[in-house]
Amino acid sequence: MSDRKFGFDTQCIHAGQSPDPNTGSRAVPIHQTTAYVFDSADHAASLFNLEAFGNIYTRIMNPTSGVFEERMAALEGGTAALALGSGMAAQMTSILTIMQTGHELVSSSTLYGGTYTQFDVNLREMGINVTFVDPNDPENFRKAITDKTRALYAETVSNPLGNVLDIEAVAKVAQEAGIPLIIDNTFATPYLCRPIEHGANIVVNSATKFICGHGTSIGGVLVDGGNFPWDNGKFPCMTEPSKGYHGIKFYETFGNFGYAIRARVEILRTHGQALSPFNSFLFTQGLETLNLRMDRHCSSALEIAKFLNDHPAVEWVNFAGLPDSPYHELSKKYMPKGAGSIFTFGVKGGIEAGRTLINSVELFSHLVNVGDAKSLIAHPASTTHRQLNEEEQMSAGVTPETVRISVGLETLEDLIWDLDQALAKSQKAKA
Amino acid sequence: MQSTDTIKRILKEYKTIAVVGLSGNWNRPSHFAAKYMKAHGYKIIPVNPGYEEILGEKCYPSLLEIPEPVDIVDIFRRSRDVPPIVDDAIEIGAKVVWMQLTVEHEEAAQKAREAGLEVVMDRCVKIEHGRFFGGINFLGVNRGVITSKK
Numbered sequence: 001m002s003d004r005k006f007g008f009d010t011q012c013i014h015a016g017q018s019p020d021p022n023t024g025s026r027a028v029p030i031h032q033t034t035a036y037v038f039d040s041a042d043h044a045a046s047l048f049n050l051e052a053f054g055n056i057y058t059r060i061m062n063p064t065s066g067v068f069e070e071r072m073a074a075l076e077g078g079t080a081a082l083a084l085g086s087g088m089a090a091q092m093t094s095i096l097t098i099m100q101t102g103h104e105l106v107s108s109s110t111l112y113g114g115t116y117t118q119f120d121v122n123l124r125e126m127g128i129n130v131t132f133v134d135p136n137d138p139e140n141f142r143k144a145i146t147d148k149t150r151a152l153y154a155e156t157v158s159n160p161l162g163n164v165l166d167i168e169a170v171a172k173v174a175q176e177a178g179i180p181l182i183i184d185n186t187f188a189t190p191y192l193c194r195p196i197e198h199g200a201n202i203v204v205n206s207a208t209k210f211i212c213g214h215g216t217s218i219g220g221v222l223v224d225g226g227n228f229p230w231d232n233g234k235f236p237c238m239t240e241p242s243k244g245y246h247g248i249k250f251y252e253t254f255g256n257f258g259y260a261i262r263a264r265v266e267i268l269r270t271h272g273q274a275l276s277p278f279n280s281f282l283f284t285q286g287l288e289t290l291n292l293r294m295d296r297h298c299s300s301a302l303e304i305a306k307f308l309n310d311h312p313a314v315e316w317v318n319f320a321g322l323p324d325s326p327y328h329e330l331s332k333k334y335m336p337k338g339a340g341s342i343f344t345f346g347v348k349g350g351i352e353a354g355r356t357l358i359n360s361v362e363l364f365s366h367l368v369n370v371g372d373a374k375s376l377i378a379h380p381a382s383t384t385h386r387q388l389n390e391e392e393q394m395s396a397g398v399t400p401e402t403v404r405i406s407v408g409l410e411t412l413e414d415l416i417w418d419l420d421q422a423l424a425k426s427q428k429a430k431a
Numbered sequence: 432m433q434s435t436d437t438i439k440r441i442l443k444e445y446k447t448i449a450v451v452g453l454s455g456n457w458n459r460p461s462h463f464a465a466k467y468m469k470a471h472g473y474k475i476i477p478v479n480p481g482y483e484e485i486l487g488e489k490c491y492p493s494l495l496e497i498p499e500p501v502d503i504v505d506i507f508r509r510s511r512d513v514p515p516i517v518d519d520a521i522e523i524g525a526k527v528v529w530m531q532l533t534v535e536h537e538e539a540a541q542k543a544r545e546a547g548l549e550v551v552m553d554r555c556v557k558i559e560h561g562r563f564f565g566g567i568n569f570l571g572v573n574r575g576v577i578t579s580k581k
C-alpha cells in the first residue's frame with residue numbers, strides 16, 4: 001500500500017474492498033448471513049463491548065454493507081459511513097443521533113416531499129421542533145437558530161424545485177452557531193458535489209437513486225464528515241457516558257468518526273432500519289460506474305433542457321444547467337461537472353396538458369423514482385407532493401402544470417423524439 | 432512523519448508498548464485500546480502511579496522504572512502533560528512516541544525527533560491497527576486503503 005492519493009474513478013471501483021483474503025474473490029462477496037461465529041466467550045464479550053473490531057449481527061454490521069459504507073465514505077470525503085434501509089432512514093438516523101425531545105432543527109423548506117412530511121409530522125410528534133426557511137438566502141438559517149437548535153438541514157439540489165444551495169454560506173452559519181450542517185446529496189451524488197469539502201459536517205444520500213443507478217433497490221447511507229467538534233458543550237450524547245452502551249463516551253473513544261459509531265450502535269442497533277447485504281452489493285456495483293453514468297446523465301439532461309426551452313408547447317424550464325437559471329452560478333460553483341439530470345418544466349395548458357403529456361410518452365416511464373438508467377417522468381402535484389397542501393406545494397416549488405423528468409441513459413435522439421411527440425399530443429388535447 | 436506507510440510499519444515492526452495513563456477502568460478508551468493491542472499480540476506495559484497491575488500486567492509509576500526495553504510510548508494524557516513524558520521516553524531509548532486522539536504537542540514532538548525517535552500524534556493505536564490489519568472496515572470506517580493485493 002502506498003500513500004498515493006487515488007482519483008475519484010479509482011475509488012469508485014476499489015475503495016472499501018481488496019480481494020477477499022480467504023477465497024481471493026475479486027468481486028465484492030455477498031455475505032448473506034444474519035450472524036457471525038465468535039472465537040470464544042471472551043471474544044464475544046469484547047465485540048459487544050466495542051473493545052474489538054469484528055462482526056456480531058447483520059442488523060448492526062455486515063461485511064458486504066461495510067464495503068458499501070467505506071466506499072461511500074471515501075467518495076464523499078468523510079471518515080466513516082453507515083448504510084441504512086432507505087434514504088428516509090438515513091435522514092432520520094442522521095438527526096436522531098444528535099437530537100432528542102426539546103431540540104430544534106432548522107431546515108430548508110425546499111425538500112423532497114417525503115422528507116418534508118418526516119420533519120413536519122414525525123419529528124414534531126417526537127418533540128423535535130422544525131423551523132422551515134427559504135434556503136435561497138443563507139441568512140434565513142441564521143435568523144431561525146435558537147439555543148435549542150442542534151443542526152441545519154438542506155438538499156444540495158432540491159427535489160423538485162431544483163434550487164442549488166450555497167453550501168459554503170450555510171456551513172458558515174452552522175459553524176458560527178456551533179451546530180452541524182446536514183446535507184442531502186442525493187441529486188448531486190459525490191461525483192458532482194462533495195458537500196464536506198464545502199464545510200458540511202454530515203451527508204445523507206438516498207442510495208435508491210443514482211448510487212444504485214438501475215432502479216432495483218431501496219437504500220440509504222449517512223457519511224460522517226469527521227470535521228465537527230462535538231465537545232463544544234451542545235452534544236452531551238457524544239461526550240457523556242452512554243446509557244445504552246455501558247458508559248462509552250463516543251467522541252473521546254472514536255474521535256472523528258464517533259458520530260458514525262453512535263449512529264450505528266445507539267440508533268441503528270435499537271431502531272433496526274438495517275440495509276440488506278444484497279442491496280449493499282447492488283449499490284457497490286452501481287458505484288463502480290457512477291462517474292461514467294453521471295457524465296452521460298448530465299450531458300443528455302442539458303441537451304433535453306435546451307430542446308424543451310425552445311419548444312413552443314413549453315411554458316418554462318427550470319434547470320440549473322441552463323444559463324438563464326437563477327441557480328446557474330451556484331451550480332457552476334458546486335457542480336462544475338454538470339447540474340444533474342432531474343429537472344422540471346411547465347407544459348402549456350396546465351394540469352390537463354400535463355396529464356396528457358404523461359399519458360402519451362412511450363419511452364419515458366411514469367413513476368416516482370429518479371436517478372435510474374431509464375428515463376422517468378412524473379407529475380409531483382398528484383404524486384410525491386400530494387400530501388402537502390397547496391401553500392406547502394408552492395413553497396416546495398410545485399405548481400399544477402409542473403412536470404418533473406429524470407433523464408436516463410437511452411439514446412438522446414430517442415428521448416427527444418418521445419418528448420416531442422407527447423408534447424404535440426398534449427397541445428391537441430388543449431385545443 | 433504520520434504517513435500511512437509510517438504508521439503501518441511502526442505497528443508491524445514494534446511489539447512492546449508502554450501505555451502512559453492507562454486506566455484500570457474497563458470502559459475508558461485507554462483500557463479499550465490496551466486490551467485490544469494485547470489481544471493482537473503486543474506486549475503491554477501499563478504506566479500509572481495509581482495501580483499495581485492492569486490487564487494482568489505489572490504497572491509502573493513511570494517510564495523510568497520499567498526494567499525492559501520499550502518500543503512505543505503510547506500517551507493517554509492531556510497535551511500539556513506531554514513534555515516530561517517525552518523526556519522520559521528519550522531517556523529509556525524508546526523508538527516511537529505515540530500521542531493518542533486529541534493529544535498533540537509540537538515542541539515535544541520536535542525534541543523527540545531530534546533525539547531520533549519517530550512521532551505519531553492525534554491517532555489511536557487501536558483504530559490504526561484496525562485500519563491496516565483488519566476489522567475496522569466492518570464499522571464503515573474510511574481506511575484510505577486501496578490495493579488489488581489480498
Ligand SMILES: Cc1ncc(COP(=O)(O)O)c(C=O)c1O
Nearest residue numbers: 086087088112159186206208219
Ligand atoms: C432528495 C431525496 N432525499 C431522500 C429521498 C428518500 O429516499 P428513499 O426513497 O430511498 O427513502 C428521496 C426520494 O425520492 C429524495 O428524492
